[in-house]
Amino acid sequence: xxxxxxxxxxxxxxxxxxxxxLASSIIERRAETAYVYKPQVKINDYEPRNEVWGKxxxxxxxxxxxxxxxxxxxxxxxxTMIDMLEVDPRLxxxxxGYGFSKDYNQGRGHVYAVEDxxxxxxxxxxxxxxxxxxxxxxxxxxxxxxxxxxNQAGIAEFYKGKWARLGGEIVNPIGCADCHDPETMNLMxxxxxxxxxxxxxxxxxxxxxxQEMRSLVCAQCHVEYYFNKNVAEGxxxxxxPWDNGYTAEDMEEYYDNMEFADWTHALSKAPMLKAQHPGxxxxxxxxxxxxxxxxxxxxxxxxxEGGQKYTDHHIQSPLNNVxxxxxxxxxxxxxxxxxxxxxxxxxxxxxRDKLExxxxxxxxxxxxxxxxxxxxxxxxxxxxxxxxxQWRWDYAAAAHGGSFHSPVxxxxxxxxxxxxAQEGRIKxxxxxxxxxxxxxVPYPDISTKAKAQEFIGLPMDKLKEEKKxxxxxxxxxxxxxxxxxxxxxxxxxx
Numbered sequence: 001x002x003x004x005x006x007x008x009x010x011x012x013x014x015x016x017x018x019x020x021x022l023a024s025s026i027i028e029r030r031a032e033t034a035y036v037y038k039p040q041v042k043i044n045d046y047e048p049r050n051e052v053w054g055k056x057x058x059x060x061x062x063x064x065x066x067x068x069x070x071x072x073x074x075x076x077x078x079x080t081m082i083d084m085l086e087v088d089p090r091l092x093x094x095x096x097g098y099g100f101s102k103d104y105n106q107g108r109g110h111v112y113a114v115e116d117x118x119x120x121x122x123x124x125x126x127x128x129x130x131x132x133x134x135x136x137x138x139x140x141x142x143x144x145x146x147x148x149x150x151n152q153a154g155i156a157e158f159y160k161g162k163w164a165r166l167g168g169e170i171v172n173p174i175g176c177a178d179c180h181d182p183e184t185m186n187l188m189x190x191x192x193x194x195x196x197x198x199x200x201x202x203x204x205x206x207x208x209x210x211q212e213m214r215s216l217v218c219a220q221c222h223v224e225y226y227f228n229k230n231v232a233e234g235x236x237x238x239x240x241p242w243d244n245g246y247t248a249e250d251m252e253e254y255y256d257n258m259e260f261a262d263w264t265h266a267l268s269k270a271p272m273l274k275a276q277h278p279g280x281x282x283x284x285x286x287x288x289x290x291x292x293x294x295x296x297x298x299x300x301x302x303x304x305e306g307g308q309k310y311t312d313h314h315i316q317s318p319l320n321n322v323x324x325x326x327x328x329x330x331x332x333x334x335x336x337x338x339x340x341x342x343x344x345x346x347x348x349x350x351x352r353d354k355l356e357x358x359x360x361x362x363x364x365x366x367x368x369x370x371x372x373x374x375x376x377x378x379x380x381x382x383x384x385x386x387x388x389x390q391w392r393w394d395y396a397a398a399a400h401g402g403s404f405h406s407p408v409x410x411x412x413x414x415x416x417x418x419x420x421a422q423e424g425r426i427k428x429x430x431x432x433x434x435x436x437x438x439x440x441v442p443y444p445d446i447s448t449k450a451k452a453q454e455f456i457g458l459p460m461d462k463l464k465e466e467k468k469x470x471x472x473x474x475x476x477x478x479x480x481x482x483x484x485x486x487x488x489x490x491x492x493x494x
Contacts, residue, residue, distance in 0.1 A: 043182040046148035049486070050175035055186075057176075059305060062066075064175065064435075067109030072320045075342050076349070079316060081116075082106035085449040090356045092452035093363060093444070094390060097266030098274060099133065102463055103455060110174035110315055113142040118167075118475065125466030126164035126474060135236035136164040139170045140191065141221035144177035146170065147190040156232035164474065168481030179217040181258050184333075187213040191220040197240035214294035217281065222279035222295075224251060226260060241286035246281040248413045249394040252388060266456055268366035270383040275394035282399040285405030298325045317401075341404055348396070348403035351414045355393045358421040362386050365428045365441045372435040382431065385424030392417030 039053040041344055047053065054061025084104045085091055103121035117123060117138070117444060118367045126132030134257040149169050150158045158166075181188045183436055189205055194216065198205040208216055227236035244250040252273070255261075261271035283289050288298070296311065301324040303312045318325035319341065322334045322345045366382060392413045396402055402410045432441070446452035453460050 009094050030441045033229055034252065038250050045182060047143075047182060048144040048145070048148050048153055048172040048175075048178065050172060052178075053176035053182075059308065059310050060176075062317075063303075065111065065469055066314035067316070068111045069314075071206070072317065074317060074319050076345055077106045079109055079320075080106070083449070085452070088356070089446045089452040090360050090447045092212060092449060092458075093099060093267070093360045093446055094356065094393075095274070096363070096456040098263045098272070100274070101453065101458060102460070105383055113173040114171060115173070117142055119467075119471070121467055123163060124463070125468070125470035126162060128474075129165040129167070132162045132164045135159065135227060136161050136163050136166050137227055137236040137238050138163045139166055140193070142174060143170045144175050145172050145181060145188075149179065150192070156235045156237065159227075159232070159235035159237050161234070161299050167474065167478040168485075171478070171482040174221075178220070187217050189216065189220060191238075192221050192236040193225065193240050194223075197242045200243050202214065211292060211294055213295040214300075215283070215289075218295040218299075219280035222277055222400075224276050224278040224281055226255075226262065227434075242281075246284045247409075248392055251278075251281075251395075252391055265363060265386075265443055268363040268383065268386055269370060269379070270363075270366065270386040270390075272387055273391040273394070273396040275391065276397060278399050279401060279405070282395075282402040282410065283405045285409040288405065291331075297328075301325045301328065319485060343404045344407045348410055348414065351411070351418065352396055355389070355414055355417050356423060358425065359386070359390050360419065360446070361441070361443060362389070362421055362425050364444060365425065365432065366435065368441045369431055369435060372437055374431060374435060378431055378434075382424050382427045385420050385427065389417045389421035389424060392420070 008470075018040070041052060043053060043056065048063065050061065063371075067079075070080045074078050082105065085101075091104060092101045095104075096455075099122035104117070105120075108116060122134065123138065124133045146158070149166065167388055168256050178190055179187055187210065195205050205216065223240055225238055225240050227234055228239045231237035231239070241251045241254040244254050255273055259271075260273075262274040263272050264270070265272050280295075283295065299315055300311050300313060301321065302309055303324060304310075312321075314321075319338060322337055326337050327334070363386065366379065366386065369379065369382075395412050396410045396417075399405070399410065432438075437474045446455055450460075
C-alpha cells in the first residue's frame with residue numbers, strides 16, 4: 001500500500017507540474033496577444049521611407065527586408081535576376097523596335113525596384129532631366145515616393161516629362177506607404193489609375209471589402225496599362241484598359257477601337273501592343289479569385305511570432321513557402337503540389353514557345369513582303385493578325401504566374417493566338433507568291449541574344465556606353481539630392 005501511495009503522490013505532483021507549465025504558457029501567450037506595441041515615432045502623411053515605418057512595425061519590416069533575398073530558383077524563374085533575352089533570344093525579334101529588345105530581366109524582390117529601373121538599358125542613359133527614352137510615368141509603380149510627389153505636384157504634372165526629371169525624388173523602393181494609411185494602417189489605394197479604372201466601370205473602390213483590398217493593393221501595379229497622351233497635354237497619363245473587361249479579347253477590343261499601338265515593329269511594321277504584367281487580370285479569370293482567395297493569401301500569408309499574428313511581408317512565390325501558403329487549404333504533400341504546378345507550367349509553355357516561333361516567322365516573312373514591294377492595303381489584314389497573335393502571346397507570357405493563376409484561360413488565349421498566327425502566315429504565303437517569291441523565307445540565326453540583337457540592328461555597344469556614362473555622372477547627382485532631402489526630414493523627426 002505504501003508503494004502505491006508514493007506512486008500516486010508522484011503522479012499527482014507530475015500532473016500539477018505539467019498543468020502549471022501549461023497555465024503559465026497560456027497566460028504568457030494571452031499577455032503577448034493583449035500587448036499593444038507602443039509607436040516609437042509618428043509616421044507623417046506620405047512618409048516614403050520604409051525604415052521609418054519599421055520602427056513602429058518591426059516584424060513586418062524585417063520580413064519585408066527578406067525581399068532582398070535572391071537565392072530561390074524554381075523550375076521557371078524565381079527571385080534571382082535572369083537575363084530572359086539570353087534564355088530566349090526569340091524575344092529580341094518579337095520586340096524589335098521596342099525597349100524590351102535591349103534589356104529584359106527576370107524581376108527581383110520589391111526592395112530592388114528603384115535600383116533595377118535605374119540600371120535597365122530600357123531607361124537609356126539620359127544626359128539631363130529632359131532627355132532619355134522613357135517618360136516620368138515609368139516611376140509610377142516603383143516607389144512610395146510616387147504618391148508623395150503626386151500629392152505635391154498633381155497627378156497630370158507627375159506624368160509629364162522624361163523619367164530622369166524625377167530621378168532625385170524617386171529613391172525609396174516599393175514599401176509601406178504604397179499600401180497603408182499611416183494613421184490606421186488600413187489598406188489603401190495610392191495610385192489614381194486604379195481608382196479611375198473602377199470609376200469608368202461604374203464601381204466605387206472605397207466599397208471594396210478588406211479581403212478584396214488584399215488583392216487590389218497589388219492591382220495598383222501588377223496589371224496591364226498604357227500611356228494615354230490625349231488626357232493631359234505633355235503627359236503620358238497612366239490608364240488601365242479595363243472598360244470592356246479583364247480578358248485578352250476585352251482589352252484588345254479596347255485598344256483596337258482607339259487605334260492604339262505601343263510601337264511599330266521594326267521588321268514587320270505591325271502596330272504592336274505590349275502587355276505589361278497583367279497578373280491581376282489573369283488572377284480574376286481563375287479559380288482562386290472565384291473562391292475568394294486574395295493575392296496576399298498566397299504571396300503574403302499570415303504568420304505568428306511570440307503569440308502575435310501578422311502578415312508576412314516577405315512577398316515571394318508561394319512555391320518557396322508552400323507550408324504557409326498552399327497547404328493552408330490544400331492537404332497534399334509539398335512534392336505533389338509542386339508537381340501539379342510544374343505540369344501546368346510545362347504544358348502552357350510548350351504551346352507558348354510554339355506561338356513564339358510562329359510569330360518570329362511571321363515578322364520575318366512580313367519584312368520580306370515589304371522588301372518585295374507589298375502595299376499597305378495588301379499588308380493591312382496580315383499586320384492585324386500579327387498584332388492580335390502577339391498580344392495573346394504577350395498577355396500569357398507577361399502575366400508572370402498566369403499558367404498557375406488561370407491555366408484554363410491562359411491555355412485558351414495561347415490557343416487562339418496559334419490560330420491567328422497561322423492564319424496570318426497563310427495570308428503572307430499567298431501574298432509572297434503574288435509578289436513573285438516562291439519557297440520558304442529563311443529562319444534567322446537567332447540562337448543567342450547577341451545574334452538576335454545584331455539581326456534586328458540594335459547598336460548594343462553604344463547603348464551600353466551611354467548607360468555607363470549615365471551611371472557615372474547622373475546617378476551621383478540624384479543620390480546627393482536625395483540625401484540632402486532625407487537629412488532635412490531626419491531633422492524634422494528629431
